Amino acid sequence: MNSTAVSAESEKPRVVAVVGPTGVGKSALAIELAERFGGEVVNFDSVQVYRGLDIGTAKPGPEERSRVPHHLFDFLEPWEEFNAAAYAEKAQRVVREIVARGRLPVLAGGTGLYLKALLHGLFPVEVPREIREALRQRLEKAGLSALYAELSRVDPEAARRIHPHDRVRVLRALEVFYATGRPFSALAREHAFRESRFQALKIGLYLPREELYRRLEARVEEMLSRGLLEEVRGLLSRGLSPELKPLQSIGYRHMIAYLTGKLPWEEAVRLMKRDTRRYAKRQLTWFRADPEVHWFQPQEKEKIFRLVEKFLSS
Structure with missing residues (x-):
C-alpha cells in the first residue's frame, strides 16, 4: 500500500x-x-x-x-x-x-x-417491477415456505443465513437472483471487499x-x-x-x-x-x-x- x-x-x-x-x-x-x-x-x-x-x-x-x-x-x-x-x-x-x-x-x-x-x-440492484410483482403474487398464493424452499434451491448459501420467516429478506434474495441471474450470496460476497x-x-x-x-x-x-x-x-x-x-x-x-x-x-x-x-x-x-x-x-x-x-x- x-x-x-x-x-x-x-x-x-x-x-x-x-x-x-x-x-x-x-x-x-x-x-x-x-x-x-x-x-x-x-x-x-x-x-x-x-x-x-x-x-x-x-x-x-x-x-x-x-x-x-x-x-x-x-x-x-x-x-x-x-x-x-x-x-x-x-x-x-x-x-x-x-x-x-x-x-x-x-x-x-x-x-x-x-x-x-x-x-x-449495500450493492444496488435494479429489480424490474414485473419480477417484484410476480414474486409477491406467488407469496400470496403459495406462501412464504414455498419461496424459502425455492431460495434454498437457487441460493443455498443465502438460505442458510436467512430465517425462513424473514419475508423481506427471502423476497429480496429471490428478486436479486431473478433480476441478475446470479445468487444474492455471490454478489454480497463480492461487495464485501x-x-x-x-x-x-x-x-x-x-x-x-x-x-x-x-x-x-x-x-x-x-x-x-x-x-x-x-x-x-x-x-x-x-x-x-x-x-x-x-x-x-x-x-x-x-x-x-x-x-x-x-x-x-x-x-x-x-x-x-x-x-x-x-x-x-x-x-x-x-x-x-x-x-x-x-x-x-x-x-x-x-x-x-x-x-x-x-x-x-x-
Missing part, C-alpha cells in the same frame, strides 16, 4: 464493533469498552430498534444505559417499516456525530447485514457450543420469568397484528402461538429454545465468514482491551 493510501485510510473515523451469537455477552462488553475508551454504544440489532419489545430482545435496561450513552434503540413503532439501507443511513449520521464529539463509536448487535450495510453500503467507510476493529465473542447452548436455555427461562408472556400480551392488546415483522422474531412468535392456542406452553418454550440455538448458529456462520473479525472468549477481556488500545493508538 502506498503512502497516499495509508494516509487516506488513517483519516477515516475509527469504530469498534462487537459481534457474535446471541447471548454471548456482546452488550456487556460494548458498555465496558465504551466506559474504558470514552465511547458511546450504537445498536445494530434489527429488533431492538422497536419500542415495547424489551424482554424478548434482551435490550439493555435503564441501569446499563445510564453508564454510557446508547443510540438507535427504541426509535421505531413495531408497525414501521425498516431495513438495512435505512439503518445504514441513520447509523452513519449517528457514528459521525459521536466522532465529532471526540468519542469512540462502539457498535454492538447481532444483525450482520446491518453492520455490513453501515461499513460497506468494497472499501469501508470507516476504520473498523471487529471483535467477535464466542463460547464452546455446549456452554453457549446452556447459557441460551437459561436466558430463555430468564426472559419468561421476567414477564415475556405479559409483554407480548400487552403488545397484542394494543391492536398490533401478530404478522408484523418484529412480532415474528424469536420469542414473540412463540408466545403469540401459545396465546392464540396454536401451541401448548411446553411446546412453545421448547421451540423458542430450539430456534434460539439455531439463530445463534446462523449468526456464527455469518460472522465466521468475515476474516477481519478477531475472536475471543468473553473472559479474555485484558486481551481485548490491549487490542483496542493498539487499534486506537496506531
Whole structure:
C-alpha cells in the first residue's frame, strides 16, 4: 500500500464493533469498552430498534444505559417499516456525530447485514417491477415456505443465513437472483471487499457450543420469568397484528402461538429454545465468514482491551 493510501485510510473515523451469537455477552462488553475508551454504544440489532419489545430482545435496561450513552434503540413503532439501507443511513449520521464529539463509536448487535450495510453500503440492484410483482403474487398464493424452499434451491448459501420467516429478506434474495441471474450470496460476497467507510476493529465473542447452548436455555427461562408472556400480551392488546415483522422474531412468535392456542406452553418454550440455538448458529456462520473479525472468549477481556488500545493508538 502506498503512502497516499495509508494516509487516506488513517483519516477515516475509527469504530469498534462487537459481534457474535446471541447471548454471548456482546452488550456487556460494548458498555465496558465504551466506559474504558470514552465511547458511546450504537445498536445494530434489527429488533431492538422497536419500542415495547424489551424482554424478548434482551435490550439493555435503564441501569446499563445510564453508564454510557446508547443510540438507535427504541426509535421505531413495531408497525414501521425498516431495513438495512435505512439503518445504514441513520447509523452513519449517528457514528459521525459521536466522532465529532471526540468519542469512540462502539457498535454492538447481532444483525450482520446491518453492520455490513453501515461499513460497506449495500450493492444496488435494479429489480424490474414485473419480477417484484410476480414474486409477491406467488407469496400470496403459495406462501412464504414455498419461496424459502425455492431460495434454498437457487441460493443455498443465502438460505442458510436467512430465517425462513424473514419475508423481506427471502423476497429480496429471490428478486436479486431473478433480476441478475446470479445468487444474492455471490454478489454480497463480492461487495464485501468494497472499501469501508470507516476504520473498523471487529471483535467477535464466542463460547464452546455446549456452554453457549446452556447459557441460551437459561436466558430463555430468564426472559419468561421476567414477564415475556405479559409483554407480548400487552403488545397484542394494543391492536398490533401478530404478522408484523418484529412480532415474528424469536420469542414473540412463540408466545403469540401459545396465546392464540396454536401451541401448548411446553411446546412453545421448547421451540423458542430450539430456534434460539439455531439463530445463534446462523449468526456464527455469518460472522465466521468475515476474516477481519478477531475472536475471543468473553473472559479474555485484558486481551481485548490491549487490542483496542493498539487499534486506537496506531
